[in-house]
Amino acid sequence: MRLEPVVRPTSLRTLGLPALALAATVIFASGLAALAGAAPLSVLGLIVEGAVGSRFALLETLNRATPLIFTGLAVAVAFRAKLWNIGAEAQLYLGAVATVVLGTGYLGWPAALLLPTLALAAIACGAVALLVPTFLKTRFGVDEVVTTLLLNFVVLLFVSMLLEGPLKDPMGLGWPKSARLVEEARLPRIVEGLRLHWGFGLALICAGAVWVIQTRTIWGYEMRAVGMNAEAAHFAGVPVRATLIRTAILSGGLAALAGFSEVAGAKGSLTLDLSPGFGYTGIIVAMLALLNPLGVVVAALFVAGVFVGADSMSRAAGVPTYLADILLATALLSMVLAIMLTRFRVRRG
């Protein structure tokens, strides 16, 4: 078989194939649910209900989507420039560390001053975490997939060390947990009385800002040019190394904001389970969004909904919650295939 470009894809093709991919995913997940002894359709219903069925569920989904928007954006901007950042998890934790170091009473500033400082400190830490692999890539030609991946383990151990040492909460009864942030360092709620905090608002603002950067600025153009063909970009006068460094700062900073938002908004302190793999899930979010910053918001809401919904489904129907991961992995793989097939046609021979 070979692939042949489709010059002008019909709208049936561009909409139908992704829809088919989602349908295939749903059927596959239903089959697995049946295997687990539950009625397939009821399981899917329970997932939807658990994700958006009540005000509580909906807010939970928005809360869960918040860090995913940040990490999804981080991955999307990096992948667009073909900087393969698999280290959003590490950048997230370093952002959280920065937030905790400065936000637990060390600085006695008012919130209007303290919160931006914490966010900037987080961004700086996350940026450095990606600048090191980027430097190794541009200077020595070391593959950043491997280095960013390995750094995730290093950083997590580093955080564990901090939580059992200098950052340990003296009141924590021996549990590896940081002290709580001071009140001025907490992100306020969007609506008083609801759990949703301004981290969500910040995530939406970031998505808009990244969209503007990518589509309306020379920077954005240069990042895309480097991603499409670094050699051609260099030939055309794009400063490739500088562009990669800018991309790394933006990507690492965005991932670190996920850590800032989780600590300052949702949790109030740092523990080792701050992120159940938000950095890795960000890759799925970014791919489902086709690396489009506004699409990241939609994809993050979808992915968060699947996780939140699957959690409540698991409690109600007794189907293992790993179904959520299977569903997302299948959605990811079938979606990238479907999107490719909107642009290429399979020919025999």
Add this chain to the structure above:
Amino acid sequence: MTEIVDILLSASFWAAAIRIASPLIFAAMGELICERAGVLNLGIEGIMVTGAFAGWMAVYSGLSLWPGVGVALLAGMGFGLLHAVLTVPFGLSQHVVGLGITLLATAATYFAYRLALPEVTSPPKIAAFTEWPVPILSDLPLLGPALFTQTPLTYAAFATAGIVALVLWRTPLGLAIRAAGENPSAVAAQGLSVTGLRMGAVIVGSGLMAVGGAFLTMSAFDSFFFEMVNGRGWICIALVVFGAWKPGKTLLGAVLFAAFDALQVRLQQTPLGAEVPYQIFLMAPYILSILALVVMSRRAAVPAALMVPFNRGER
């Protein structure tokens, strides 16, 4: 310092190093085959999880040990087939597909484990491979316990590395596989199928990764735990780069890495270990891997067509 010397001179240390290296050798050889043919397989971590479970589950449900290894191999080849179809003929992003496969394989395995053993709190044990001392050779000082008093799967790991080297560099098939990763157009000009070679390499390579995973449940431990692969797959990707895509050097890298891992466990129990946080010891192998990559990258011989899809939408 004397503690380190003592450790390095003890036979049990080297025996542990070889044991720890074995799963890495299997999986790294699998990754090496894939990359030599031009496909980066980031599914390795998940495929190892699947292999660990499939082999263990097969034995737990009554199969004997070697057929159990076969089941793990087949399970890995199944995910390899999926990876190969998506990345080779369809030319999808190898990063995305690989990470997708890792997520899918890991989640599917945990799902299957929960379905098979819903109520278990502590995982049941199987009668795993036992040590099989090689006559005479196992009596050698230091080398005997390290190299020749191991389980059969460890011998198989070393044999696999030899076979991979032999096939890749001494057979026409190996030449074709390497060429598929260096210059696929030339392979196609010879009338050979780049697609076939790459798919075959990914499927066989993924099978080996799964056997590496199965080593954990069938030879190192005797039951299956969540998180038991714990980043070993990612380490193998680093080992292949470290080994400059050559089996011998990759094997050496695996043994060095394992020796370091065995050393850090022992150092934690010395007075030095009481002073330094244990996380430093656990971090060291990863930092060492990164440093090794920096050093090796100067004369790296990356397969020229690695990660480049062949003939997508061309002709």
